[in-house]
Amino acid sequence: MLCVTNLKKSFNSLVVFDGFSLTVPRGSFTALVGPSGCGKSTFFDVLTGIVPKDGGDITWRGDAVPHLRGKAAYMQQKDLLLPWLSLIENALLPAIIAGMTPYAQAKARALFTRLGLSGFEEYIPGRVSGGMRQRCALVRTLMFEHELVLLDEPLSALDAITRRSLQSLLLLLQIEFGKTIVMITHDVEEALLLADEVLVLSRFPMSVRERYVPGTPKPRRGDDPELLKTKEQLFYGMEQEVVREAI
Ligand SMILES: Nc1ncnc2c1ncn2[C@@H]1O[C@H](COP(=O)(O)OP(=O)(O)O)[C@@H](O)[C@H]1O
Ligand SMILES: [Mg+2]
Structure with missing residues (x-):
């Protein structure tokens, strides 16, 4: 449905991404997880044409487009x-x-x-x-x-119970209403609960550090053994990254 290739964006000397690529199949749920400041919101802004891109291609349903303005709910x-x-x-x-x-x-x-x-x-x-x-x-x-829905940390300000209920709503939107969802979250567990594909991002420039496809069918439980194990792995990887940056 959506194919982003080699997307580039800098703010003056800050290279936010330099060749970022992403493929979103129709009807899928993709989660983007990454440290604060890695460029996630900028990616959506560039994708939707709010912020101009410096380079790269966006293909929407097979056609090259400058951005997704008017094509996605954001x-x-x-x-x-x-x-x-x-x-x-x-x-x-x-x-x-x-x-x-x-x-x-x-x-x-x-x-x-x-x-x-x-x-x-x-x-x-x-x-x-x-x-x-x-x-x-x-x-x-x-x-x-719109069939494509881009959500930038949509549930971050919610208490745990409301959050659970809205996570179910997001799944319903995908499965019952056929929406294609790309969601930014800093919550690894939320990503693993909801997404068909989880992309863990690194920064400066933003790139996909890890790609994970959960094997358990949805709806998933928070105490699913695979989910718990993967959550630890992904966290560990991200922690290493932060430590490497600090040193
Ligand atoms: N309009 C802008 N001008 C200059 N720098 C910006 C602008 N928007 C974002 N940035 C910088 O780009 C980087 C990525 O920001 P952002 O996309 O908001 O990160 P995230 O959403 O992953 O937390 C940050 O270092 C931020 O300070
Ligand atoms: Mg952001």
Whole structure:
């Protein structure tokens, strides 16, 4: 569905990536895990055309494209909610711009209920917790009907129980609704629970340090022996990397 080849991006003398490549099959769930500052958010920004690339090719459904603007739903790391609009107005913003429909309203209400936000529709972002703002931003992202969904640390501000419930929602989106998901996370366990392919990234420049395909079918349990073992391995690898950088 999506093929990225040899992507390059620098900010002045900082080379964020210099030849980064990634293939995303249709209907798959890919997790990108990497240390803070390695370039994950920049990768999504370049992919969606928010930040211009310095080089490289993006192929979308077989066609070369400059970026994925208009082709993917993108939830940025910052929630970017408008402070003067209510949560439901923020979530409905894409629909308001595109022309509001009864379907969009019903969909937003249903997602509010599913994500535990019902009763808070009329609150402004400043009056609710970070986790609620994050869920509102997720609703807004899911209001787009695109098949490809790019999520930048979508569940990072949530408590453990809400997080579990939304992890199930993400799986449902992939398996029942046929979405193709690429998710950035710093949570190795979350990546191993949800993804068909886990890419562990290293920095300066960003590259794939390890590629892991979990063997256990989904839904997976956190106490799955393979998951626990792999989690330790991937953590160990990342720790080594951080230690090497520090020395
Ligand atoms: N607009 C920008 N101008 C200059 N440097 C930037 C800009 N955006 C990001 N960076 C730098 O690029 C690197 C990667 O940032 P980012 O993609 O946000 O990392 P991550 O999402 O993996 O934590 C960081 O060192 C960051 O400071
Ligand atoms: Mg980031």
